[in-house]
Amino acid sequence: MKIRKAVIPAAGLGTRFLPVTKSVPKELLPILDKPMLQYVVEEAAEAGIEEVIIVTSPGKETIAAYFQPDPALEKHLAAGGDQDLLDRVRHVSSLAEVRFVIQEQPLGLGHAVLTAKAAVGDHPFAVMLPDDIVAHTPGALAQMTEVRTRFDAGVVAVERVPWEVVQNYGVVDAVEVEERVHRIRQLVEKPPREEAPSNLTIVGRYILPPEIFSCLERTPPGARGEIQLTDGLSLLLESQLLYAHEFQGRRYDGGTPLGLLRASLEFGLARADTRDAVADILRGLGSPAS
Numbered sequence: 396m397k398i399r400k401a402v403i404p405a406a407g408l409g410t411r412f413l414p415v416t417k418s419v420p421k422e423l424l425p426i427l428d429k430p431m432l433q434y435v436v437e438e439a440a441e442a443g444i445e446e447v448i449i450v451t452s453p454g455k456e457t458i459a460a461y462f463q464p465d466p467a468l469e470k471h472l473a474a475g476g477d478q479d480l481l482d483r484v485r486h487v488s489s490l491a492e493v494r495f496v497i498q499e500q501p502l503g504l505g506h507a508v509l510t511a512k513a514a515v516g517d518h519p520f521a522v523m524l525p526d527d528i529v530a531h532t533p534g535a536l537a538q539m540t541e542v543r544t545r546f547d548a549g550v551v552a553v554e555r556v557p558w559e560v561v562q563n564y565g566v567v568d569a570v571e572v573e574e575r576v577h578r579i580r581q582l583v584e585k586p587p588r589e590e591a592p593s594n595l596t597i598v599g600r601y602i603l604p605p606e607i608f609s610c611l612e613r614t615p616p617g618a619r620g621e622i623q624l625t626d627g628l629s630l631l632l633e634s635q636l637l638y639a640h641e642f643q644g645r646r647y648d649g650g651t652p653l654g655l656l657r658a659s660l661e662f663g664l665a666r667a668d669t670r671d672a673v674a675d676i677l678r679g680l681g682s683p684a685s
């Protein structure tokens with residue numbers, strides 16, 4: 396069955412980006428000229444997703460505004476003859492149908508996904524964390540869709556990281572069943588380094604069956620006192636197979652200012668229209684303005 400819906404949790408406080416996140420939602424911070432959130436919605440659309448369900452919190456209304464058509468702006472651009480800019484502005488609201496659900500309290504990622512239960516319904520769906528930006532064509536979700544179809548089971552994106560940083564992530568214990576695909580035996584959220592079962596860590600892309608919702612309803616608060624999606628997946632594993640997919644492509648951590656800076660520079664180097672200018676900037680570094 397085709398995956399039609401993706402849930403994008405975007406209700407966090409963005410504390411690592413304070414003070415800018417006092418008034419700008421983290422998800423709208425840009426890599427070059429596009430918000431992080433748009434890269435993720437584009438990845439969803441490329442994978443065939445038709446409806447995106449964004450979980451936000453009160454006060455983040457600018458996210459909804461971003462995806463709405465802006466007739467006054469479009470008229471202005473059309474009058475100025477700037478077709479390229481006009482196309483880019485229109486593209487945003489044509490990517491997918493975008494719906495919003497509100498998570499009233501910050502009770503954790505698992506709780507945010509549970510908030511989308513009614514909007515998702517009784518079908519397999521994707522979860523995409525907008526902090527994790529993956530640069531690759533085809534995108535990570537399109538690659539995972541292929542794995543899901545072949546194995547007919549839930550799929551979680553993973554990557555190998557240096558052992559020194561495993562404690563920052565969800566970690567899987569898994570048996571390799573083919574190149575880049577592992578059957579998950581166990582999952583643990585942010586374990587102490589010495590207790591981590593491997594250095595295969597979860598990246599924020601999941602394809603899940605609707606049974607995850609009843610698991611999340613039974614999930615007690617875990618790491619950081621929050622209802623963790625990883626703990627819900629552990630419950631799901633008691634009755635369903637789950638696979639981990641080492642997708643192709645590089646993951647950028649858009650959850651920190653330096654991760655976002657790195658993504659901006661590398662995306663700038665990869666894009667034909669900015670490559671030379673970014674290379675010039677990098678060559679000229681080392682003489683701060685003040």
Ligand code: G1P
Pocket residue numbers: 504524526527563564565566584585596597598599623624625650
């Ligand atoms: C979340 C998940 C974690 C995963 C990570 C990937 O953690 O809980 O399992 O490894 O995203 O970015 P967070 O980054 O929200 O602390």
